[in-house]
Amino acid sequence: AGDKLLVDFILRFESLQDDFNYVCETVGIKPIELGHYKNAGTYNYRELYDDKTREMVAAHCQLDIQILKYEF
Numbered sequence: 001a002g003d004k005l006l007v008d009f010i011l012r013f014e015s016l017q018d019d020f021n022y023v024c025e026t027v028g029i030k031p032i033e034l035g036h037y038k039n040a041g042t043y044n045y046r047e048l049y050d051d052k053t054r055e056m057v058a059a060h061c062q063l064d065i066q067i068l069k070y071e072f
Contacts, residue, residue, distance in 0.1 A: 005067065012068070046072055 009026075011019040017034055024031035049057070054072055058065065065071070 010068065 009019070009023060011023065020034055021031040049072070058072075
């Protein structure tokens with residue numbers, strides 16, 4: 001039973017500002033605009049992985065990938 005999700009909401013990086021606003025509104029505080037420290041530019045992160053690193057990430061982050069329905 002170690003796979004039970006113990007949180008009410010998961011903020012996703014790809015929609016961080018919207019998710020953060022939702023959480024703030026839910027708990028009754030005014031949301032602020034989240035800043036960016038560094039923008040990596042536009043590239044496809046999938047290009048950074050080869051078969052070996054993809055398998056390593058899949059094994060290490062298996063539960064996160066499953067819960068969040070991520071895929072390469």
